[in-house]
Amino acid sequence: MKPKIAVFEFSSCEGCQLMFANLEAEILEVLGAVEIVNFREIMTEKGDDYQIAFVEGAITQESEIERLKKIREQAKVLVALGACAHLGGVNCMKNYQDQEEVRRYVYKERAEWFDTIPARPLSAVVPVDYAVPGCPIDKKELLEVTKSLLLGKKPSLPDYPVCVECKMAENICVFDKGMTCLGPVTRAGCATICPTFGNKCEGCRGLVDNPNVNSHKQVLQEHGLSVQGILNSFRMFEGYLEVAK
Amino acid sequence: MPLKVIEKRDVEPLIRHLMERFQVVGIKKKDGKNTYGVIESPAELRLDSCATITSPKKYFFPQRETLLQFAVDGSWEPQAVVEAQPRIIFGMRPCDIAATWMLDMAFSEVNADANYLEKRKRALIIGVDCKEPCDEYCFCKSMGTLEVETGYDLFFTAADDTYIVRTGTPEGEALLGEWGKAREALYEDRVKLRAVQREKDERFKEALEFDVEELPRFLEDSYRSLLWDVLGEKCLSCGSCNLVCPTCYCFNVLDEVKLNLSEGERYRVWDSCQLEGFAKVATGENFRERRGDRVRHRFFRKGKYMKEMFGRFGCVGCGRCTRACLVHINPIEVYNQLKGGE
Amino acid sequence: MDARLLPTVDLDTIFRPRLAQLLNVEEMTAKEKLFTFQLKDGTPLGQDPGQFVEVSVFGIGEAPISVSSSPTRGDTFELCVRAVGNVTNALHRMAPGATVGIRGPFGQGFPVEEMRGRNVLFVAGGLGLVPLRSLIHAVLDMRQDFGAVTILYGTKNPSELLFRNELAQWEARDDVDYQVTVDVADESWRGNVGVITTLFRGLPVDPRNTVAVIVGPPVMYRFVIREVLGKGLPMGRILVSLERRMKCGVGKCGHCQINGVYVCQKGPVFTYSELRNLQEAI
Numbered sequence: 001m002k003p004k005i006a007v008f009e010f011s012s013c014e015g016c017q018l019m020f021a022n023l024e025a026e027i028l029e030v031l032g033a034v035e036i037v038n039f040r041e042i043m044t045e046k047g048d049d050y051q052i053a054f055v056e057g058a059i060t061q062e063s064e065i066e067r068l069k070k071i072r073e074q075a076k077v078l079v080a081l082g083a084c085a086h087l088g089g090v091n092c093m094k095n096y097q098d099q100e101e102v103r104r105y106v107y108k109e110r111a112e113w114f115d116t117i118p119a120r121p122l123s124a125v126v127p128v129d130y131a132v133p134g135c136p137i138d139k140k141e142l143l144e145v146t147k148s149l150l151l152g153k154k155p156s157l158p159d160y161p162v163c164v165e166c167k168m169a170e171n172i173c174v175f176d177k178g179m180t181c182l183g184p185v186t187r188a189g190c191a192t193i194c195p196t197f198g199n200k201c202e203g204c205r206g207l208v209d210n211p212n213v214n215s216h217k218q219v220l221q222e223h224g225l226s227v228q229g230i231l232n233s234f235r236m237f238e239g240y241l242e243v244a245k
Numbered sequence: 246m247p248l249k250v251i252e253k254r255d256v257e258p259l260i261r262h263l264m265e266r267f268q269v270v271g272i273k274k275k276d277g278k279n280t281y282g283v284i285e286s287p288a289e290l291r292l293d294s295c296a297t298i299t300s301p302k303k304y305f306f307p308q309r310e311t312l313l314q315f316a317v318d319g320s321w322e323p324q325a326v327v328e329a330q331p332r333i334i335f336g337m338r339p340c341d342i343a344a345t346w347m348l349d350m351a352f353s354e355v356n357a358d359a360n361y362l363e364k365r366k367r368a369l370i371i372g373v374d375c376k377e378p379c380d381e382y383c384f385c386k387s388m389g390t391l392e393v394e395t396g397y398d399l400f401f402t403a404a405d406d407t408y409i410v411r412t413g414t415p416e417g418e419a420l421l422g423e424w425g426k427a428r429e430a431l432y433e434d435r436v437k438l439r440a441v442q443r444e445k446d447e448r449f450k451e452a453l454e455f456d457v458e459e460l461p462r463f464l465e466d467s468y469r470s471l472l473w474d475v476l477g478e479k480c481l482s483c484g485s486c487n488l489v490c491p492t493c494y495c496f497n498v499l500d501e502v503k504l505n506l507s508e509g510e511r512y513r514v515w516d517s518c519q520l521e522g523f524a525k526v527a528t529g530e531n532f533r534e535r536r537g538d539r540v541r542h543r544f545f546r547k548g549k550y551m552k553e554m555f556g557r558f559g560c561v562g563c564g565r566c567t568r569a570c571l572v573h574i575n576p577i578e579v580y581n582q583l584k585g586g587e
Numbered sequence: 588m589d590a591r592l593l594p595t596v597d598l599d600t601i602f603r604p605r606l607a608q609l610l611n612v613e614e615m616t617a618k619e620k621l622f623t624f625q626l627k628d629g630t631p632l633g634q635d636p637g638q639f640v641e642v643s644v645f646g647i648g649e650a651p652i653s654v655s656s657s658p659t660r661g662d663t664f665e666l667c668v669r670a671v672g673n674v675t676n677a678l679h680r681m682a683p684g685a686t687v688g689i690r691g692p693f694g695q696g697f698p699v700e701e702m703r704g705r706n707v708l709f710v711a712g713g714l715g716l717v718p719l720r721s722l723i724h725a726v727l728d729m730r731q732d733f734g735a736v737t738i739l740y741g742t743k744n745p746s747e748l749l750f751r752n753e754l755a756q757w758e759a760r761d762d763v764d765y766q767v768t769v770d771v772a773d774e775s776w777r778g779n780v781g782v783i784t785t786l787f788r789g790l791p792v793d794p795r796n797t798v799a800v801i802v803g804p805p806v807m808y809r810f811v812i813r814e815v816l817g818k819g820l821p822m823g824r825i826l827v828s829l830e831r832r833m834k835c836g837v838g839k840c841g842h843c844q845i846n847g848v849y850v851c852q853k854g855p856v857f858t859y860s861e862l863r864n865l866q867e868a869i
Contacts, residue, residue: 029504147502151317152680153647153673160520163483167569168308168515170298172276175571184481184571210521212481212536219481219571312602317646319686325603349593355852356837359596366590395589414589468866495841498602498834502646509646511602516841524842526832527650527672530805532845532867542844550847 003150006038006050007081008071010057010064011091011119015136016082017041017056023139030143033150051076052149054132058084058091058119065125072126077149080121080128081142083135083204083237090135091119092239121240130155135204135237138190158188159209162201165192174200180223182233185211204237213243247418248430248438249410251401255426256408260287262424263333267369270304271335272297284335292336292401296379300341300491300565301334302348305365306515312360313511317502326510329363336373340383340563342397343390344491345370350555351494360513369416372397374441377448382564384452384577390561391449392442404437452577455584457558461549463583468541472582477537479572484517486543486566486574492551492559493517518542544579601837604643604688609681610663615749619714620679621655621667626689631662635696636721637828637856641836642666642674643688644681650674651833653855654692655717657724667717667749693836694855697722697800697826705798705824706734710811712741712783712803716749718828718855719802723757730762734796737764741783741803744769745776783807787814794819802828808869812859822860829855829868 007017021042023030037047053075059065072078083089094102095118103116122128130149132142148155158164162183166173174181174195182203183195194201207213220230234244251259263269264284271290273282279297281304284290315323337345345365352361372393375385385391393400398417401408409430412418421427430438455463487493497516502509516523519539524532533539551559560576567575611623626632632640632654639653650672656665670679678687699722707726711719726733738757742748748767757765766786768779779786783803792799792815799815801808808827815825831843833851843850845867853861862868 026504033504033506143504144501147504147506150506151502151646152677154676156673159522160517161481161483163481163485164488164517164520167299167485167488170275170280172278172298173569173571176278177276184483208521210482212478215479215481215572312600313604315643315645315688319606319645319688322606323603323643323645323688325598325600327598327600352839353594354838356601356839357594357596358837358839359598359600360602362593362596363598366593368590398590414591416590494839496835496839497842498649498840500646500648506646511643511649513840518841518844524832524844526830527675528669528830529671530830532805532831538867542846545846546844550844553847 002033002035003052004035004037004047004050005052005054006047006075007036007041007054008038008056009040010055010068010085011060012057012082012084012089014041014056016132019136019139020054020081020142023143026139026143030146034146048074050074052079053077054079054081055085055122056081058088058121059125060091060116060119062115062117068122068125077129078122078126079145080123080131082137083133083206085122086131086133087206087237088119088121088124088240089204089237093235095119095239096235119240124240131157133157133187133205134190138193141189160188161208161211162186162188162190162192162195164188165190166195169196171195175219175223180220180225180233184219185213185216202236203234207238207241207243246412248435249412249421249427250430250434251408251410251427253403253406253408256292257287259424259426260284260290260335263335263420267331267333269333269335270301281334290335292373293376295338295375296383296564296568298565298569299489300344300563301337302344302491302494304332304334304368305345305348305361306352306494309512309514310360311510311512312498315509315511317507317509325359327359327363329367332364332368333371334368335371337370337397338375339372339393340385340390340561341491342370342372342393343557343561344563346396347492347551347555347557347559347561348494369398369420370396371417372400374400374402374445376403376445378450379564380568382567382575382577383562384564385562386449387451387453387457388558388560388562389457391446402438402441404434404441407434409434409438409441452562454581459584460558460580461552463580463585464545464549467583467585470583472579473537473541476540476574476579477535479574480519480536480540481572482519482521482536482539483571484520485569485571487517487519488515489565489569491561491563491565492547495523518546540574544576547576548580602690602835604641604649604690607687607689609683609685609687611683612681615667616747619667619669619749621665622678622681623663623665624687624689625663627686629662631658632664632689632692634658634664634692634721636699636725637696637718638692638694639718639833639836639855640666640689640691640693641833642678643690644674644677645688647677648674649688649690651836651851653718653721653828655720657721657728659725659728667720669714691836693833694851695853697856699725702726702798703732704734705796706793707736708792708797708799708815709736709738710783710799710801710803710815711739712807712811713743713747714749715802715804715807715828716740719800720750720753722800727763735764736762737766737790739766739783739786741768741770741786744771745773782810784810784814787818790818792818792820794821798824798826800826805830805869812869822863823858825859827857827859827862827869829857831855
């Protein structure tokens with residue numbers, strides 16, 4: 001029997017689901033091995049009988065907590081899809097602002113209708129088995145994780161920083177271009193897409209297991225970032241983590 | 246082996262000639278820095294440039310390389326995959342030629358590695374002499390790799406409007422022979438070559454404060470030095486030093502399965518002993534858990550272990566690791582510190 | 588070097604495994620299973636006791652696993668595997684008939700020939716019995732060639748004891764002194780309680796003619812080696828087998844290095860005197 005897959009979203013831009021939907025050619029082959037029973041972005045049917053749940057988005061409302069717990073109860077495997085689900089992502093920037101102000105700013109005159117709680121990753125609410133990190137996710141990595149799950153292999157994320165992929169790609173170091181970069185402490189696996197196309201690494205995939213944050217912060221300082229500047233760079237995606245506080 | 250002379254203006258035609266039969270690779274510009282790449286037109290080749298980000302080892306030992314194709318259920322015999330093509334590396338520097346010797350040793354001793362050796366054997370190496378140090382980070386003279394006697398098929402030294410070309414192998418000689426535009430060197434050319442070499446030697450300074458043959462002893466005496474802890478506190482464990490090193494050859498091996506989940510390939514990728522998980526086994530035990538121990542391992546490999554295994558140092562003094570290190574771990578400084586002001 | 592001096596190589600490379608069929612699976616404990624394999628080309632594995640193989644579960648990966656059976660016992664070979672990583676968990680899901688890839692045997696095994704005529708003191712901690720069993724079988728199969736045989740075995744608790752049938756046989760033999768201990772007993776346990784070093788109290792060891800063979804978790808070596816040194820054994824007659832990340836098995840990939848030594852080439856079996864100058868060893 002083909003494993004049944006469902007895709008859900010919480011607070012997010014739904015861009016990671018879009019990456020999933022955009023697998024196009026590959027999705028047909030994937031569909032040969034799995035059955036998608038619930039995926040709002042591409043289908044109208046809604047099945048609640050699934051084994052693998054891919055969940056996008058951060059948790060920012062009380063009601064989302066209950067919904068996520070239900071998904072966790074049903075799913076044998078829960079995979080966080082993208083930076084918001086995996087880390088809290090950009091949603092956590094609001095945690096550093098006045099919650100009431102943020103609420104009014106976002107929901108305007110309807111603010112009373114919606115509650116808001118500090119943003120958090122899925123793992124702050126329920127146990128998460130695996131993650132496909134990134135903002136947005138990398139299609140190839142999503143396929144690798146899916147294949148691994150189907151083969152009974154524990155999907156493993158690289159535990160080395162983006163620098164490794166930059167060196168293999170022979171990119172000019174972002175620091176040598178006069179910018180600062182979170183690559184030295186950020187988990188690789190994105191084929192260093194941002195530095196390859198002239199940007200810096202913003203850390204959307206989260207930190208490696210044991211980053212040398214102190215030394216990296218000194219590097220950032222040496223390249224002109226103030227203490228606040230350093231915190232701000234980590235708060236873009238790592239706002240939920242200690243490193244940004 | 247005979248000494249030949251090529252006019253500088255004839256180099257472009259030579260490259261064009263070689264491109265007919267070979268993939269020609271050499272140093273090209275990338276965003277203002279130098280990298281080795283496939284030469285599409287002769288004008289791209291920068292024979293005067295050096296200090297590339299990574300070394301030309303990628304042509305013998307690519308970043309990622311397929312080793313095997315297999316059926317997931319083992320229903321057919323797994324097939325070894327060895328990819329190689331005729332190739333000329335034009336413009337390899339003495340330090341990288343010395344590094345290639347090291348890789349040749351590593352991949353041919355005990356268990357010959359066909360994936361490396363086939364690529365290596367089908368490549369011709371045309372070396373180009375350095376005129377001056379790349380920058381303050383290179384220390385080839387101290388490591389004894391400023392001059393190389395072997396390891397190339399041809400070796401070019403610029404002198405006025407010519408390149409004086411040393412032939413290292415019959416293959417190199419034949420390459421020039423069938424091209425037909427290189428002339429035999431005259432007495433004046435030999436004199437000129439010696440003068441150029443002398444001038445070159447003067448421009449390169451000794452960076453180490455001791456004879457490099459002493460290095461293994463200094464390392465051994467410093468095994469328990471707090472220096473490794475200090476370096477470990479700085480080190481980001483980003484692996485950059487290993488990945489740009491021309492003599493590093495550690496790799497990881499991984500499987501990738503096709504979407505049909507029934508077939509796949511096994512491949513190797515460059516790895517780095519500075520990365521946290523390098524010596525970690527499946528039970529969770531990490532046999533080189535401390536950052537400082539990993540830094541020490543790298544320096545010991547370069548300055549002692551490889552010397553013991555192969556008779557030459559694993560460091561050729563190219564300076565790439567220093568250029569790539571965001572926290573300024575510089576082997577010149579480390580080695581001199583080890584000497585301890587004796 | 589001059590490319591002409593490079594060796595000619597077999598394009599059937601050092602990375603290509605031979606296929607082997609899983610013949611039998613036996614559950615040992617909650618975490619370990621014993622797998623019996625046969626190479627599909629019909630040849631025996633040809634291992635020395637103490638060597639390891641690289642096992643491929645195609646699509647999952649390859650892992651180094653020590654061979655637990657002795658070459659003195661037939662053309663099949665046995666691997667006792669704890670499910671800890673991707674490859675070993677995949678093995679645990681396999682049923683007889685399944686196919687795996689095998690490279691090797693690799694490494695230096697136990698120096699059986701040099702051990703002949705001597706007393707042998709085996710010390711196994713936990714999974715250390717797995718590689719040691721190949722040597723124990725070889726020694727017992729050539730029992731008359733050896734002096735006194737002592738087997739000391741320790742695990743964390745009774746449920747982790749491996750090869751229980753064989754343990755009972757060793758215990759029953761008159762020509763083997765078998766002693767076992769557990770760190771923590773349960774209600775059914777009637778035997779020794781305490782770490783393995785407690786078995787050394789009063790243990791008769793003739794330092795002039797005994798070889799000690801010690802295999803266990805990394806933390807064990809320091810303490811057990813101290814005990815056998817205390818019995819007067821010379822360092823060259825203390826043998827250990829070390830676990831490392833032997834990714835390629837052929838001395839290239841670098842992961843198994845202890846200082847300058849590739850464990851997959853010079854090990855996994857070492858004498859203690861060989862380890863003296865390898866600070867990273869134990």
